[in-house]
Amino acid sequence: MKISESDLIINPDGSIYHLNLLPEDVADTVITVGDPDRVGEVSKYFDKVDYKKGKREFITHTGYVGSKRVTVLSTGIGTDNIDIVFNELDALVNVDFKTREIKPNFKSLNIIRIGTSGAVQPDIPMGTILASSYGLGMDALMNYYIQEISEDEKSLKDDISAHFGHLGAIKPYLTGASSSLIDTIGKDLPKGITITAPGFYAPQGRLVRAKNAVPDFIKLINSFRSNQHRITNLEMETAGIYALAKVLGHQALSINAILASRVNFEFSKEPNKIVESAIKLVLERI
Numbered sequence: 001m002k003i004s005e006s007d008l009i010i011n012p013d014g015s016i017y018h019l020n021l022l023p024e025d026v027a028d029t030v031i032t033v034g035d036p037d038r039v040g041e042v043s044k045y046f047d048k049v050d051y052k053k054g055k056r057e058f059i060t061h062t063g064y065v066g067s068k069r070v071t072v073l074s075t076g077i078g079t080d081n082i083d084i085v086f087n088e089l090d091a092l093v094n095v096d097f098k099t100r101e102i103k104p105n106f107k108s109l110n111i112i113r114i115g116t117s118g119a120v121q122p123d124i125p126m127g128t129i130l131a132s133s134y135g136l137g138m139d140a141l142m143n144y145y146i147q148e149i150s151e152d153e154k155s156l157k158d159d160i161s162a163h164f165g166h167l168g169a170i171k172p173y174l175t176g177a178s179s180s181l182i183d184t185i186g187k188d189l190p191k192g193i194t195i196t197a198p199g200f201y202a203p204q205g206r207l208v209r210a211k212n213a214v215p216d217f218i219k220l221i222n223s224f225r226s227n228q229h230r231i232t233n234l235e236m237e238t239a240g241i242y243a244l245a246k247v248l249g250h251q252a253l254s255i256n257a258i259l260a261s262r263v264n265f266e267f268s269k270e271p272n273k274i275v276e277s278a279i280k281l282v283l284e285r286i
Helices: 037-043 079-094 151-167 179-184 217-222 238-248 271-285
Strands: 029-033 048-055 058-065 068-074 110-119 129-137 173-176 191-196 229-235 251-261
Touching (some): 037 271, 079 238, 110 238, 179 251, 191 238, 217 229, 229 251, 238 251, 251 271
Parallel strands (some): 029 110, 129 191, 191 229
Antiparallel strands (some): 110 229, 129 173, 129 251
């Protein structure tokens, strides 16, 4: 079956619509960052940069760390952008752009997010580098995809749904990290459930001028327990990354640079230093 021109848009130069990349531009290991300016902060540690491309908020550098080919790509903010990035990354490696047919030999990418986040537990200090064991989505992205989850994921999701059930319209979705990546890139790092919110202010419990519909949201989050599991941090992409990676057959891990303590109402005075530590850790381990 051919994929239609309106379902998969290919630019006149043969690149994919939003990312502006050709199939040969993508390495098997992909690092995603939210901020376009952070792409260069990662690639400056590459031993060699083959090329740099960009369109809109999607900036891509591909090169080598030692003998390993690596792509670093900015996604922008939010799971709406993750929907674009992950579907287009998958198409670049698993769809023949000339025939518009799915390739017979499937390729699975290793995708590592390096992002910033706020801790919701008092024992997680600013400066922590944390690996997300699960991504818990409070957004609506996975209402539009069919997702199969494991028994462990279902059991934990049921406990989470019970905890947040009084919120009504919010229907959380849950996906675990890649076991292979969490055992390698995420080894010996603190771990926990990462909440992905559909916004930065009220959806993350922040109060500026507009009134919050969910009072004491941070207390609600950090009071959740299910056996050894607890919610550790809050951001805007991880759950979408984990869910779409699983749907599409890729391996994903989110590494979080903790810049804020939401329970202590503090923000780091050295955020760039913390992010740099996370970047160096990932590049050393890939």
